[in-house]
Amino acid sequence: MSELFDEVDEEVRREQLKKLWERYSIYIIAGAILIVAAVGGWRGYQYLEAKKAAEAGAAFEAAAELSEQNKHAEAEAAFAKLATTAPYGYRVLSRLRAAAEVATRDPQAAAKLYDDIAADRSVGAPEQDLARIRAAGLLLDTTSYNDMLHRLEPATAPSATYRHTARELLALSAWRANDAVATRQWLDMIANDGETPASLRSRAEALQALLPPVAKS
Template identity: 75%
Template sequence: MSELFDEVDEEVRREQLKKLWDKYSIYFIALMVLIVAAVGGWRGYQYLEAKKAAEAGAAFDKAAELAEQDKHAEAETAFTELAAKAPSGYRTLARLRAAAEVAARDPKAAAKMYDELAADRGVGGEWQDLAKIRAAGLLLDSASYADVQQRLEPSAAPKATFRHSAREMLALSAWRNNDMTAARKWLDAIAEDGETPPGLRSRAEALQALLPPVAKS
């Protein structure tokens, strides 16, 4: 008797499942189609992005070769074109290299390009700091200490990635503009930072020796 009830229960379950399938099968099929399409679309997107990155990498290497061959005008054009159409990573690198090529013929124009990159929050903080350093380096001989300070002081903070270079430039700018107090401040910061590179530390010590002695009170 129990076997008969089991058979009846099984038949009921099959009937219920059939009704559910008849009612909802179209939605299930549609969902499966959407999943397959989504996976296919994502794979296609990944393929296209990888292809773009590979093409950008090859174009970047070619532009770098032109620069190494002293074909700076051609390299500038190549980097500028790459900066306009490459994926974000290569775009930022190309903008930096394009500015470096321009610097050889027009430092002020290159500094402006670096300033534009430094103001672009989309590239990320470290790239912005690097652009600030590059721009300040081009203007170091002509800019006032106040200008260099405005540009670089945030990049000289204790945990900043490029703090060592920023501090050296700030010290040099202060020294060239006869602000010995500021120069001493930045040279002290270089000396007190245990992670200061040895070469930079040596240059800072040489500059420190050129400063007039501190007046005794």
């Protein structure tokens, strides 16, 4: 008797499933097609992005080789093109390299390009700081200490990636301006930072030796 009831229940379930399929099959099929299309689209996007990145990487290396061969005008043009056409990461690197190529013929114009990168909020903080330092390095011999301070102070924070170089440039600029107090401030900051590179620490100590002794009260 129980077997009969089992057969009846099975038949009822089949009938219910059949009705559900007849009612919702179009939606189930459409959903499956959408999932397949979405996965295929994502895979296609990943492939195209990887292809673009590989092409940009090859073009970047080719531009770098032109620079190493002292073909700076050609390298500048190649980096400038990548700065507008390459994927995001290569665009930023290419802007930095294009500015470096300009620096070989016009340091002031290169400093302006670096300033533009430093002011671009879409660029990461480390890249902004690097641009600040590159510009300041080009202008060290021609600009005032106050201008250097304005440019570099954001890059001297304890967590800043390039803080060591920024502090050294400020110390040099203050020394050139005969500002012993400011020079000593930055040299002390270099000395007290446990992560200061050994070579930079040695240069700071050498500059410290050139300062007049602190007056005793």
